[in-house]
Amino acid sequence: MLLLQFLQSELIVDVGLFENEEQIKNWLKSLPVTVEDDTYYLEGEQLSGYTEVNFESSRYPLTRYSFDSTESILINWFEVPIIPQINGMVEGATKVDAYMVENSEVKSYIETRDEAAAAITDYYTKQGKQVVRAGLNSEDGEYLLVDGAILTHLDSMFIDDWANSESVEAFIKQIEE
Structure with a gap:
């Protein structure tokens, strides 16, 4: 299934689920959509006060009052896993602090991050x-502060460097340089 979204600044509007990309494109045909280099968007000022997007037997209300009319509205869609149909780890990424980590790597990423922070x-x-x-x-x-000064951020480079270091001392020497 594909989830269709409208994105503008911090606003995320989940429109709904579609079975395929063709359905999404057909749904979008009734809107003043602009396409540039496979990027779909709406101009806020082109939306009317109230519109219903009719598709098959569904009706979706859309209003300019939901958005800032001075900004473009990005149209995005992506695959959403149907959890009961998944065997094993769900594909995708998980936000860990300020970083996105592949789901298959989240556990080891967090364990390594915490181990390194504890050792330091x-x-x-x-x-x-x-x-x-x-x-x-x-x-x-x-990040880690040592006596009030930033020593290092706990980002993916930190994790990789820790995993490849021979000892705590060697790692410390590397990040202090």
């Missing part, structure tokens, strides 16, 4: 330094 915290705490994890869900993501 232990290393600096033994030296009498204060270590704080901060910035969770911020724009740049979580």
Whole structure:
């Protein structure tokens, strides 16, 4: 199934589910859609006060009052898994802090991230330094502060570097450089 959405700034409007892309394109034919390089969008000022999009036996209400008329409305659709039909890990990605991680890698990503943060915290705490994890869900993501200064972000490069390091000391030396 494909989920059709209208996106504008922080606004996400889930329109509905369609069986295939052809159905979505047919549904969109009754709207003033612009297509550029496979990107579909509506201009906010082209929407009327109230419109019903009729498709097969359904009616969908659409109004310019739902959107900022000065901005374009991106039209997006993507595959949505039907959970009971999935055998194994659901495909896709999961937001971990400020980063997207493939679902098949989320568990090891989080375990490695937490292991590395704990090892670094232990290393600096033994030296009498204060270590704080901060910035969770911020724009740049979580990071480690050592005595009030940012040491490193807990991003995918951090995870990869940790996984490839020979020791805590070697890793610390690498991130301090």
